[in-house]
Amino acid sequence: MIQRRQFVQACAGSALLAGLGARADALEQARILYGFPAGSSGDIVARRVAERIAGTPYVRNAAFVENKPGAGGRIALEALKSAPADGSTLALSPFSCTAIYPHVYSKLPYDPARDFVPVSIAALMFHGLAVGPVVPASVKSVRDFLQWAILNPKDANYGSPAAGSTPHFIGALLGLSQGVELKHVPYRGSVPGVTDVVGGQLAAMVTPSGDFISNHKAGKLRILATSGKQRSPFIPDVPTFAEQGFPDLTVEEWFGFYAPAGTSPAVVSAANAAINSALKDKALIDGLGVVGLVAQGSTAAEMARSQAAEFSRWGPLVKKIGFTGES
Template sequence: MTTRRHFVQSSVALAALGAMHPFAALAQAFESVKIINGFPAGGTADATSRRVGEKLAGSSYTKNSAVVENKPGAGGRIACETVKNAAPDGATLLLTPYSCTSIYPHIYSKLNYDPFKDLAPVSIAAVMHHGLAVGPLVPASVKTVKDYLAWAKANPKDASYGSPAAGSTPHFLGALLGISSGVDLKHVPYRGSIPGVTDVIGGQLASMFTPSGDFLANHRAGKLRLIATSGAKRSPFSPEVATFAEQGFPELTTEEWFGFYAPAKTPAPVVASANAAINAALKEKTVIDSLTTFGLIAQGSTPAEMDKSQKDEYTRWGPLVKKIGFTAES
């Protein structure tokens, strides 16, 4: 009996030690881990996955850089489903914008994953502002949101805007702008930002709502014109561009984040290990500077902070989605 009591007491002590020191419960670092994102190469999701993933090497979480796998399509849902079905051992992570976990539940009655039950928050990775940009199909005299709306009203045949996916945050920003202004703006969904931006530059599409970082290089090169951003304050990457709020559309104020998730039931010590490695990577100057070129602000979090933010955004977007009236079947 004494021996058994000693064993139980020792086990409790070791469990407490593991909770205090998460790496103690992780027998050894993975040889490599996989980061899956649901958008094409070259965009902000891909950049975040790769910049952070390569800096995980040599951590207590993984010995080598993460392998990034792009699974574009269905607005990021394919990637979410893939990670939902992955082994809950911590070797596979999802990198996704919060629209896939906080907005999609409001618009897809048959969503093939439950973001609150099938995915475990690990860490926020980066914060982005969205933007509205116009291309050569829109006259150079259009320099503000009100200019754009006046042009769109006068040219209904060409008054279309693209977004990286139906049901994404940029899609809804365009819809809210149309509702608040009374101008009929037709939505054109793409498989990620880059194809839509390419069509704007080529004059096949009038405008695009998407993360403003996906516009920056072409905005600076004069190939398209960024005319508004969605942050509470002006973006540090395009301070010359006024926010939607400054231009009279405060309802379009939003900042979205990319976050890392693990499959549900991944052991807490493994989630803690991944969180520590990701947050360490996000503090490295090379990662911060690299994300800056994409209009992203490196920002980590605890799993609990990310979970709260996800739930807060879910609550905030519910009535907005209802106002817009969009569903997967609409």
């Protein structure tokens, strides 16, 4: 009787796994490294996907997210480099860490082409330029802000989530294009910089626009422009840089998942399928929309091609800006 009951329970367990799509060789659990603080838009991507990849041929249980903030996201990728190449560790990163940093840091602790394998793009973000109470309410456009900066050089600063990040360079290119000196203030992620803009310690910030939306709608800061090809669907009242005469500042950055080099194609494929399935979940799509992100998956090959294209685009721009990690 006991044996029969055990047999029935075993069959029921197998049926449950089959229904979830899990396989006997699926990982028990996985972790997702993220190189910026909890609460930022990318962190939300990591956590929403982590919840929804359970019960797949990739992993049985929900993944857990491990924040490793600092060095503009490089600490998390350095940790990924030394992780086992068995799929148990992934990292979520903006493309700046793999496509731009090689042009910035002569002693980068990882080689994106050699040390990592692209798995899937996860979300698209539009960067924004926002100003707070330091800048008078009469400043309503990018050109207004530049004019104000010329007249107020001591206060003409802007923050970004990291030195050498895409937002840092958007601000730098904006100043260079008009011959206006904008002092850059790097932060460890978006949240502390946005807090300083709202609090009046910092004039402006360039960062993913989703990190501004709640304060923009509450009237605590003003988003002057976004970097997409079209206006952000989440703040359609805000014009793009291109609409205001700055087409070279059109940038649509993505967050993407990476695995350590040497991870088998079968594991990468399983992780890719699990991530792309998660990105089709309506609750996830809506949740990312709250922070201004568009859920967008890809194949591993598409992600690799996009990374290579961004690497080629940003090399001359970084040289033009003249910034290095040793600056």
